[in-house]
Amino acid sequence: MPAGAPTTRPTRVTSRDVARAAGVSQAAVSLVLGDKWRGRVSAPKAEAVRTAARELGYRPNLAARNLRLGHTRTALLVVPALTSEFFARVYTGAARVAADHGFGVVLYPSPEGIGPARDPFASASAALDGVIASSMAAEALAALRGEGLPLVMLDSDPRDPRAAATVNLDLADGVRQVIAHLRDLGHRRITHLAADVDSWTFALRARTVAETLREAPGVVLRTEPAALDVTAALRAARAALTAPGPRPTALLCDDDILAAGACKAARRLGLRVPEDVSVTGFDDLALAGAVEPELTTVRLPAEEFGAAGMRALMAALDGRPSGPTTLPVTLVPRGSTGPAPADAPENAARPGGD
Template structure:
């Protein structure tokens, strides 16, 4: 007698069988399968295990009707978010997939309404532009056979999660080395939020590049922003107001904060790059059109988004892609120059 394949098992097993095996009602099994919140964690785990051991979740891939990828942002108001979205759209088009965009929660975590909506929409997969999900949320997505990729994670992704990010530490190193090569030693930095892994990595790169030259980090030149233009402006004003202590160069944690540095310099009558050199991070489209054009570290956002999309497609096809870190590179334009040169 030949062995029974998982696909054959999944065709025979009914929800009533799962209910009988687990000792819960058919309605409870249905709630777990549909990601409803009104089920205890213990019951959810028991039913989910039974569904998976019987191969029932394999059925979802066959009945999905929407060739849809969902991208979840904190917000889509920035050029950064648009760059990511362009990368997803370009790759999705190659595979005849549609893309939907959801806003919700913060960079650290989505809000519950987002997850409930996704479980109803049942996309092929999701790209999450924030930190990792909780164990309960991962279980819900797994039960509905919805793979996900964490894009530019704000914290350390769990070992069983897929993620795509840039080499932020190297980006911090090459940005600071560039300024050092121009003779700057009094270099300020406006980081992103300390809770974000990419911010800490860029700051570590900055510190490492200074250490290569035997320069200690001056705490007065390290200030924390939130990756927005207003925070770049506020932190730059604080560093630049005093002519006796102001830095000769600033490494902004991203291009949006660099825009704020530009405005602070303008209001204080400082010329870029004659009086102040500035380096950004990301290389969003507008960076090349700032006045002067911004020297920045290129984070390949569109390529990263394309990779995340391909990883989702591979996951739906039964492949096991691995997490990816893409390289960063320095784009030299007109916002930096040699000190006193």
């Protein structure tokens, strides 16, 4: 820039700019970004406002509005851990919907995992408008619920009366899809590598596996518990594959991390996946496409899951009833599953190194 040339500051985008771009009134912009538009602004116009706000980079004056309304426009998302890609995607979906409505989302990994979550603030009710908790129990959130904040539970018991709303994935259907896939491939000796975690979500999976296979003709089901890490899964899968009696032809794993450990155990025992043993996972993490062969798994729409949770919280804050929501899941067949061995030996696993 030549010396002495005048400098200009970026012009702050206003609600009038958003209104002009969306072809609506400023009042409509206020209603949409304040999530008060239902019954007053059409859905297409509301979407036009949100799109214009995103494209223009509009940021409302939250400090002034919060002072006026007595709200912080901030939600807390509580998760058991930050090490899971699944929870990162849940946060992405929640934050996307929140941003469209002038909300902020604070991500809080509970120091105790699925155990009791401490209040990370001097007073949660002073800092937050509501709480979304993923894969936690309502009693673990007593320190936050005690502040009288609306609570939306994800991946939790939909009958819990302490939640203002619940959003779940159809995990039971996902389990049934996996089992149908394995049975169609001729598998009759199946071992469930069950996550050794005391939570509603994994209890539901275990119960569905047992109930689905209880009456299945000719199917032998065994269960091997494992902590949620590759090393523990490797040990559990090795135990399942070398146990006395007929070797399982399929390992049904509660998540993709357990499945990765199961594949590793099979290779160390000199077994081929899927020719000697099929392996399935759950979640469809990036890991599922990184292992070889790629993993047959159940795809969970994690981002939409988080988005639905945020929408449920905003409905609760607006006084609108929001019943239990269940999102569908999808089986993704890949190379880790194949037909059951035609002449599967009784116990042909060969010991290998750890």
